Amino acid sequence: MDLVTGLRCRECGRGYPAQALQVCDFCFGPLEVAYDYEAIAAKVSRASIEAGPRTIWRYADLLPVSDPAPVDLGTGCTPLVRADRLGAELGLSELWIKNDTANPTGSFKDRVVSVSLTKARQLGFKVAACASTGNLANSVAAHAARAGMASVVFIPKDLERAKVVTTAVYGGYLVAIDGNYDDVNRLCAELASDHLSWAFVNVNVRPYYAEGSKTLAFEVAEQLGWRLPDHVVVPVASGSQLTKVHKGFEELVKVGLVDDPGRQVRVSGAQADGCSPVAGAFASGSDYVKPVKPHTIAKSLAIGNPADGWYALETVRSTGGAFASVSDEEVIDGIRLLARTEGIFAETAGGVTIGVLAKLAREGIVRSDECVVAFVTGHGLKTVEALEGSTGPTATIPPSLDAFAEASADWGLDTSAGAGSEA
Numbered sequence: 001m002d003l004v005t006g007l008r009c010r011e012c013g014r015g016y017p018a019q020a021l022q023v024c025d026f027c028f029g030p031l032e033v034a035y036d037y038e039a040i041a042a043k044v045s046r047a048s049i050e051a052g053p054r055t056i057w058r059y060a061d062l063l064p065v066s067d068p069a070p071v072d073l074g075t076g077c078t079p080l081v082r083a084d085r086l087g088a089e090l091g092l093s094e095l096w097i098k099n100d101t102a103n104p105t106g107s108f109k110d111r112v113v114s115v116s117l118t119k120a121r122q123l124g125f126k127v128a129a130c131a132s133t134g135n136l137a138n139s140v141a142a143h144a145a146r147a148g149m150a151s152v153v154f155i156p157k158d159l160e161r162a163k164v165v166t167t168a169v170y171g172g173y174l175v176a177i178d179g180n181y182d183d184v185n186r187l188c189a190e191l192a193s194d195h196l197s198w199a200f201v202n203v204n205v206r207p208y209y210a211e212g213s214k215t216l217a218f219e220v221a222e223q224l225g226w227r228l229p230d231h232v233v234v235p236v237a238s239g240s241q242l243t244k245v246h247k248g249f250e251e252l253v254k255v256g257l258v259d260d261p262g263r264q265v266r267v268s269g270a271q272a273d274g275c276s277p278v279a280g281a282f283a284s285g286s287d288y289v290k291p292v293k294p295h296t297i298a299k300s301l302a303i304g305n306p307a308d309g310w311y312a313l314e315t316v317r318s319t320g321g322a323f324a325s326v327s328d329e330e331v332i333d334g335i336r337l338l339a340r341t342e343g344i345f346a347e348t349a350g351g352v353t354i355g356v357l358a359k360l361a362r363e364g365i366v367r368s369d370e371c372v373v374a375f376v377t378g379h380g381l382k383t384v385e386a387l388e389g390s391t392g393p394t395a396t397i398p399p400s401l402d403a404f405a406e407a408s409a410d411w412g413l414d415t416s417a418g419a420g421s422e423a
Contacts, residue, residue, distance in 0.1 A: 003043070004064050007207055008034040010311070018064070020123055020199070022206045030307070031207050033064040041255040046226060049218075049257075056111055056215040062251060063115055063215075064208045070118040071147045073104035075111055076215055080223040080373070085341040086354075087372075090361040094371045096229070098220055099344055105142050105166070106379035107135035107300075107347075108241070112212035113143045113201060119208040120199035121147060127198040129153065131188035133181050133237065133300045134163030135378050140201060141170035152198065154184045160299060162382045180294055182305050202238075210308075213241045217248025220373055227259050228252070230370035231266040231321070233357045235349045235377055236278055237301040239312030242269050245375070246315045268321035268366070269312055270356035272296040272331060272348075278309045282316065282323035289313060297328045297386045298348040300378060322365045326355035332390055334358065335380060345380035353377075 007016040011029025022031055044061040052058030056076035060066060079099045087095035100108040113136070117128055128144040129152045130136050137153040144151035151172030155164070156179060168174050177184045185202075192203040201209045221228055228249055234242040246267050253261045271279040274296025281289045289309035294302035306312070316323055326334070334354035339345050346354070357374050360366040380387075397403040 003036055003040050003061060003066075005034045005036050007031040020120075020125075020204045022204055033207050033211055035062075035064075035251075037251070037254045044255055044257070046222075046257060049222065056114060056212065056219075059215055059218045062218065062248075062255070064211045065115060065119040065122060067118050067122065070114060071121060071143050072114050072118075073110060073142060073146055075103050075114045077219060078102040080220060081342060081344065083342050083374075086338060089337070089341060090358055091368050092361055092366065092370070092372055093368055096220075096224075096371070096373045097338070097342060097344060098216060098373055098375045100216070100375065100377045101344065101346065101350075101379035105135070105138040106382060107139065108213070108216065108375075108377040109135040109139040110143070111215050112136075112209045113139040115212035116201040116205050116209035117143050117147055117149070117199070120201070120205050121149070123199070123205075125197065125199035125205075126150065127152060129188070129191070129198045129200045130202055131155075131181065131185040131200070132167075132202075133302055134159050134167075134382065135300055136202065137167040137174070138163060138382075141167045141172045141174075144172060145170045154188055156180055156184055156299075158299075160383050160385055162384065166382070181303050182291070182294075185303075210240045210244050213244035214248030214251065216241075216375065217245045218252065221249070221252050221258055224371070225259075226257060228263045228265050229373045230263070231268065231366055231372045233268045233270055233353055233360070233366070233372070233374045235301055235353045235375065236269040236271050236309075236312055236323075237303045237306065237349075239269075239278060239306045239308030239310075241375075241377075242267060242312045243308055243315050246319065264319060266321045266370075267315055267319045268356070268360060269316050269323045270353045271323070271325040272298040272301055272352050273325045273327045274298070275302045275304055276325035277304060278306060278312050279323040279325040281309070281313055287313070296331075296348075297383075298331055298352050299383075300347060300349045301352060322360055324356045324359050326352060326359060330355040330359075332386065335387065336391070338376070339380070344376060346376045347378035347380050347383040348386050349378050350376040350380070351386075 009024035157176040275294035291305035331351035334351035
């Protein structure tokens with residue numbers, strides 16, 4: 001922990017101890033973890049990282065908690081997939097998909113929860129809690145079970161059924177709220193002030209929670225051979241993931257782990273039309289992220305009043321990226337496009353990312369000569385309802401050769417006898 005100097009206000013710069021604090025008591029700005037980068041640079045190396053576990057904890061020296069036995073389900077080191085077929089359709093010469101559907105509970109939230117609950121346990125908390133649009137609920141319940149902690153998670157009552165089941169199965173307390181995520185989050189903020197013995201991962205231990213998203217940037221750079229990409233496209237709900245991915249790339253430069261420290265990674269953000277407050281501010285040139293009432297199938301991104309919205313907006317502008325949003329129909333198209341070209345089944349948030357990637361590529365904002373990484377952060381099995389009515393059997397036939405021949409006559413497939421057999 002000598003590598004962590006404490007917490008610092010993102011607005012006024014005041015310092016605080018590394019405790020369960022999230023807001024500056026002077027200006028009410030959000031707090032984030034501060035590090036001694038000189039000490040980190042003297043300690044960490046590519047070799048030390050590569051000798052570490054095949055989890056996010058290989059980057060322990062760049063994370064806000066030191067623990068020889070972290071709360072870990074095996075999160076991280078997810079595939080970075082060279083997406084040549086998708087890239088060809090979008091006119092991109094070097095496209096990669098960071099496939100975080102491969103995490104233990106099927107989303108990137110395992111990164112932030114592993115870090116936050118490890119810190120929470122060190123601080124003496126016995127109960128893990130959160131406000132969630134689904135993926136975080138899954139992850140908190142699972143990690144709490146692993147750590148032997150109780151869990152109490154709060155969700156909107158209209159959440160996708162799969163996310164409800166895959167939270168409840170871990171045996172914690174699951175509370176459905178008659179309202180949207182912003183209502184849930186407001187209640188949790190009030191509860192966090194009353195239940196100081198509970199670790200609300202995205203409230204009173206949020207500064208540590210947010211740092212887990214940096215591991216996406218660390219892994220991308222390592223998987224690219226310790227080089228930075230030119231451009232990344234990140235889905236945006238609260239905006240925290242986008243800002244921390246950017247912070248992760250900056251930290252790699254600060255501690256000397258990448259070959260091309262002069263490169264500025266362009267960061268672009270993706271939202272759904274039905275909940276696009278940050279994309280709306282970007283399009284209008286405003287510095288004010290106006291809250292909205294969410295109405296979209298991309299429920300994991302349905303945060304109408306994003307806590308880090310302004311910081312996400314500034315990150316995108318300062319790096320030369322862009323914000324865009326897509327309709328629910330384009331979200332479905334994005335899911336199907338990624339599945340058809342690369343064999344990756346993404347939830348609706350992934351459809352948002354791919355839909356926005358396609359839009360920015362058409363507009364020339366994502367350029368054909370860039371090394372581009374798109375973040376797919378959750379598995380499609382979590383949101384299968386979104387595809388109902390648009391995906392199903394190609395044909396339903398009786399069990400006969402004649403029926404199959406008739407049904408498949410216009411498929412354009414090679415049906416010659418003996419194909420693929422030995423001569």
